[in-house]
Amino acid sequence: MKETTRRDFLRQIAIGEVAADKTLVCVFLRGGADTLNMVVPYGDDRYYKLRPTIAIPPPKGGAESPKGSAESKDAALRLNDFYGFHPMMQPLLPLFREGRLGIVQAVGSDNASGSHFEAQDQMEHGEGAGRTIGGGWLGRHLRSRIGHNLTPLSAVAIGPAVPESMRGSPTISAINSIDELQLVSAAADPGAVKTTLSALYESEAGLLYDPGRTTLQLLSRVESLRAQVYKTENGAEYPNDDFGHGLREIARLIKAGVGLEVACLDLGGWDTHFFQGATGGLQAAQIDLLGRGLAAFDEDLKRWRDRVTVVVMTEFGRRVYENGSLGTDHGRAFALLAIGGHVNGGKVHGQWPGLDEDDAGWLGPGGLKVLIDYRSVLTEVLSKAMNNPRTDQVFPGFKPEPVGLV
Amino acid sequence: MNGKRRALLKSVAVTASAAGLTGCERIISRVTGELGQSIPDRIMVSAGERIEPDFHLLSRTTYGVWPGDLDRLRRMGREAWIEEQLTPETIDDRLCDLRARRFETLWHEPGTCYEYKKPVLREEITRHTLLRAVYSRRQLFEVMAGFWTDHLNINLEKGDCIYLKPSDDRLVIRAHSLGRFQDLIRASAVSPAMLVYLDGKENVKNIPNENYARELLELHTLGVHGGYTQDDVYEAARCLTGWRLRTRWRKGMVQFDTELHDDGEKRVLGVRIPPGGGERDLDRLLDIVCHHPSTVRHIATKLVQKFVAEDPPTALVDRLAGVFTKTGGDIKSMLRELFSSPEFDIERGTKLKRPFHFIAGCLRFLGADTHAHRPLIEFLQRMGQAPFQHPTPDGYPDEAAPWLGTLLWRWNFSLALAANQVPSVRVSIDRLMSAIGGPPYSPLALFPWFTGRQMTDPEVAAFDRLPKGSRERNETVVGLILASPAFQRY
Numbered sequence: 001m002k003e004t005t006r007r008d009f010l011r012q013i014a015i016g017e018v019a020a021d022k023t024l025v026c027v028f029l030r031g032g033a034d035t036l037n038m039v040v041p042y043g044d045d046r047y048y049k050l051r052p053t054i055a056i057p058p059p060k061g062g063a064e065s066p067k068g069s070a071e072s073k074d075a076a077l078r079l080n081d082f083y084g085f086h087p088m089m090q091p092l093l094p095l096f097r098e099g100r101l102g103i104v105q106a107v108g109s110d111n112a113s114g115s116h117f118e119a120q121d122q123m124e125h126g127e128g129a130g131r132t133i134g135g136g137w138l139g140r141h142l143r144s145r146i147g148h149n150l151t152p153l154s155a156v157a158i159g160p161a162v163p164e165s166m167r168g169s170p171t172i173s174a175i176n177s178i179d180e181l182q183l184v185s186a187a188a189d190p191g192a193v194k195t196t197l198s199a200l201y202e203s204e205a206g207l208l209y210d211p212g213r214t215t216l217q218l219l220s221r222v223e224s225l226r227a228q229v230y231k232t233e234n235g236a237e238y239p240n241d242d243f244g245h246g247l248r249e250i251a252r253l254i255k256a257g258v259g260l261e262v263a264c265l266d267l268g269g270w271d272t273h274f275f276q277g278a279t280g281g282l283q284a285a286q287i288d289l290l291g292r293g294l295a296a297f298d299e300d301l302k303r304w305r306d307r308v309t310v311v312v313m314t315e316f317g318r319r320v321y322e323n324g325s326l327g328t329d330h331g332r333a334f335a336l337l338a339i340g341g342h343v344n345g346g347k348v349h350g351q352w353p354g355l356d357e358d359d360a361g362w363l364g365p366g367g368l369k370v371l372i373d374y375r376s377v378l379t380e381v382l383s384k385a386m387n388n389p390r391t392d393q394v395f396p397g398f399k400p401e402p403v404g405l406v
Numbered sequence: 407m408n409g410k411r412r413a414l415l416k417s418v419a420v421t422a423s424a425a426g427l428t429g430c431e432r433i434i435s436r437v438t439g440e441l442g443q444s445i446p447d448r449i450m451v452s453a454g455e456r457i458e459p460d461f462h463l464l465s466r467t468t469y470g471v472w473p474g475d476l477d478r479l480r481r482m483g484r485e486a487w488i489e490e491q492l493t494p495e496t497i498d499d500r501l502c503d504l505r506a507r508r509f510e511t512l513w514h515e516p517g518t519c520y521e522y523k524k525p526v527l528r529e530e531i532t533r534h535t536l537l538r539a540v541y542s543r544r545q546l547f548e549v550m551a552g553f554w555t556d557h558l559n560i561n562l563e564k565g566d567c568i569y570l571k572p573s574d575d576r577l578v579i580r581a582h583s584l585g586r587f588q589d590l591i592r593a594s595a596v597s598p599a600m601l602v603y604l605d606g607k608e609n610v611k612n613i614p615n616e617n618y619a620r621e622l623l624e625l626h627t628l629g630v631h632g633g634y635t636q637d638d639v640y641e642a643a644r645c646l647t648g649w650r651l652r653t654r655w656r657k658g659m660v661q662f663d664t665e666l667h668d669d670g671e672k673r674v675l676g677v678r679i680p681p682g683g684g685e686r687d688l689d690r691l692l693d694i695v696c697h698h699p700s701t702v703r704h705i706a707t708k709l710v711q712k713f714v715a716e717d718p719p720t721a722l723v724d725r726l727a728g729v730f731t732k733t734g735g736d737i738k739s740m741l742r743e744l745f746s747s748p749e750f751d752i753e754r755g756t757k758l759k760r761p762f763h764f765i766a767g768c769l770r771f772l773g774a775d776t777h778a779h780r781p782l783i784e785f786l787q788r789m790g791q792a793p794f795q796h797p798t799p800d801g802y803p804d805e806a807a808p809w810l811g812t813l814l815w816r817w818n819f820s821l822a823l824a825a826n827q828v829p830s831v832r833v834s835i836d837r838l839m840s841a842i843g844g845p846p847y848s849p850l851a852l853f854p855w856f857t858g859r860q861m862t863d864p865e866v867a868a869f870d871r872l873p874k875g876s877r878e879r880n881e882t883v884v885g886l887i888l889a890s891p892a893f894q895r896y
Contacts, residue, residue: 125563134561134603135797143797143808150811162787167563168797170790171811184818187825188872188882195871196886197817203864204891207758211810212891219814393798 022307022386023254025263025297026138026165028124029290029314031271032116034328035335036320036368037278038089038287039103041352043082050321054278054328059084074279079103083348087279088287091295099346100298100305101339102405104377106353108316108333108370116271116330119315123374124164126395135168137375137394138262141382142169144390151214151259153181158246158265166264178249178256181222194219214259221256236300239292243267247297254304261386267293270314276327298339309340309385309406313374319367331367336377342385342406349404376400427830431777434504435832443501443541445473445773445834449841452476453854457754460484461858463745465755465896466713467491468545470767471855473841488745492584492738494544502541505777509534516573516598517658527568531575533778535793536786539766540776550583550737551575552762553712555794556801558594558626560603562794570599570658571794587705587735588696591626595688596660598651604799607651609643610666619643621799627695629704638675642695644668645679645687702730706740708804713744715753716805722749755858755895758806761789763896764816768823768888771856772833779830788815813894820888825881835880848883856884857892865892 041047042058059078076084077093083103085093095101110129111119122129126137135143142155150170157163157174166172175181185193194216201212230252238244246265253260269286276283294310301308317334333353339345353369379400382388391400427435438444452461460479464471467488479487490497509530511519519527542548558578562568574597582590594600595618601607604618619642623634648667652659662685672679672687675698679690695701706726710718725747726740733739744750759767765785769776776782786792789812796802803809822828824835839848842855849869853861861869869877869886876882887893 132564133797134564134799135795139797150808152811152814154811164563168561168790168795170808171815172788172790174788181814183814183821184827185821185825185882185885186827187821187879187885188876192871192873192876193821193882193886196868197889199868199871200865200886200890203862203868206756206891206895207806207810208813208891208894211813215813215817 023260024386025310027312028266029270030266030268032316032330033270033314034318038086039335040076040084042076042084053326054276054322056086086287088284089291091291095298096346102343102345103348104336104405105348105350106333106371107336107374109374114330121164123315136165138165139168140394144393153258154261156263163264178252218258225256232300234299234302236296238296239289243289244293247293251300273327274325306341312337317368333368333370338405376403380406435775438501438504441501445837445841449473450477451842451855452858453860455860457858462754469539470770472770473773491546494547497544499543505541506534506537512572516570519569519572524568531572532783532793536778540769551579554579554583559796559799559801560599561797565602567599567603574599584738588692591696592692596649598658598660601651606649609647611647611668614643616643625799628698628700632700641672641674642691644672645691702727712804714750719749722747757896759894759896760809761791761812774831774833776831781829785819817889821885824885835884839880848880853887856887
């Protein structure tokens, strides 16, 4: 019999926090994002030759422009002597300069099908081409951490459905808002129901005592969150759309201490075959949402930066040359973004694959050549930012290469 | 048509469409209800101070006590009841069939399912499994089918498994759940779904793929510390080379390709397999591994953990291992020994229901009417136990620890179900209450039905904390009983 008084139990419910040391936020850009116009290789002339109408102009003053020089809405924002941000990524520029945002160039999978469905599935399952494992990479990550204080909110997907990457997770919550996390009692007053449940679990002598307490704790925390209007910190302003709301809900959950370990969020609209646009246009609008959203998230969670890592990925990049409809077709490698206190930021990691003489990396149906397997990046994120020593269980049979991102 | 009849039909139509039922499902619900798949007028309740042995037996060998089950067990006597459950073919299950047999993808040859879309296949096999668990009168058979489904886990989402698992469920798991262990493993070894899931179909002469061979030894037979070496895995893989899947004509059917079979001499666990065995190498290998002392112990241990305790009493494991050896791996004989053991009888209410068991159990204890539509499946998914979705070959864990983060969803499911708020599921608490009879203050009367015992003083005190008004509402009380720690255990 546990020696805990009723008052202890109630006090723990009232104030206790469920520790999740680290939270990983996965943003998936659905549709195959053209990262060549987001992290612009302005130092390579061929980028401009192959994109006569949709290229992003080089930074004002070119490669020699000093850091912090006048930023323009119609030119790339200088990151280094070779790369610049799309002007709509401006909100993320300080994160890059302060070393919290890192980029890995030429990341991708070995899936050459060009199918959104296949490439997304393979990547979310964390597989190599033609070799399926079962479950998603985040699901396996969480399973490899069983016994690690999992709560109903260890894995949260913002949206209507559980993403493939979370399949096989020990618990999954697919929610649109934190408001869905409550005791729903149609028949009776939820307060009365909670009181009774609390008394029932308090009298529990066995293995359900702790989980009962943890769950009631979590409900109290979420309830008190709901009771107050959420105020972002440091003046952070999320974009007023689904993506912005989703990020805000994730920030609330992180601050609430409900044991959130993995959160997934999608941003669609990247399949830009037609009228992609350049510094303005369809893709620019998505980049704007992404940039403002991530910057607000970073600002809002200033106090939590050491605990939170954001990874932004997509199923494949797009071809280097523009097509006949002022857009781009499906390519291969993309630039992956990561934000967080553990990230080696302020750098573009990995090689620029476009420099081989035979243009094999540039042209043809393949698009930009994949130089870094996405699983190497994710292995590094899980082992170093999330402290998972069992990444061999997450990507069985895969030999990761060091990337240096984390 | 007279007005009354029209009004009746209209109300039926409205109710049915609100629940999202098809016309066929409406009729099935009506017919099965009329024919006895409902709550009897009067049912026996087990209401001792601690969980009574009969309730305990039902609790551990079924997915939950259906109203009237306890009466039947008492009438038949324990031994006769166990014997009946061990010979499921003698139990008339037509009412369950009416609900569960109509999913056609479950009845095809391996391969025919390629003509269906994935969501249809996923939905049918998932609903079929849940409906059988809730409505079958062959409950022990269903529990064992679940046990072997975990033991020989296949994830629908890997490769082509979703097309091939329906026939695996029928021809491997359900065909041998209460049969002979080696027959089960033999069927699984050449099951198209397993050949895909553990890459057996890629395992060919000179470039063996060891995936299946390794799991065969590590998970299906000897167990992780079963005393085999890396060489044994390699040699076992060689024995298994050449079992392929057809890819064009009769796609999905298994064939043995002599050309791709390694026909040299092998040595597994110290036993020599002479060269030239061809496809008989499979049976020679299984003769060795299925009766190995480590296998006997591994299977005996898992059965005791499943039915008795996570920390299995050694003496019982020894006896079960003895039965395995004596009977050549007869699963029924092992279960017979298990359920009549004093160890089984002692461990009452100590195991945690996994989410699938919990949901099926809620539905059974309430005698619910459902056709297992999406809302139920979504609850299972939230709690991490949707059927056939476990990613890795070890199957959903039987231990309690991995499931302890699911309470919030269990509570919400309990409260919603009892208040008839789970779409497409109907329960009648009033009917249950009247069948139970008893005192007007409902927690005292209702609690024993769900838990097999009276409430303890702290439990009584907990329900006393419900404000007046809520306390008298049986749907609130039942919701809380289903959400209580006592009901999470079995």
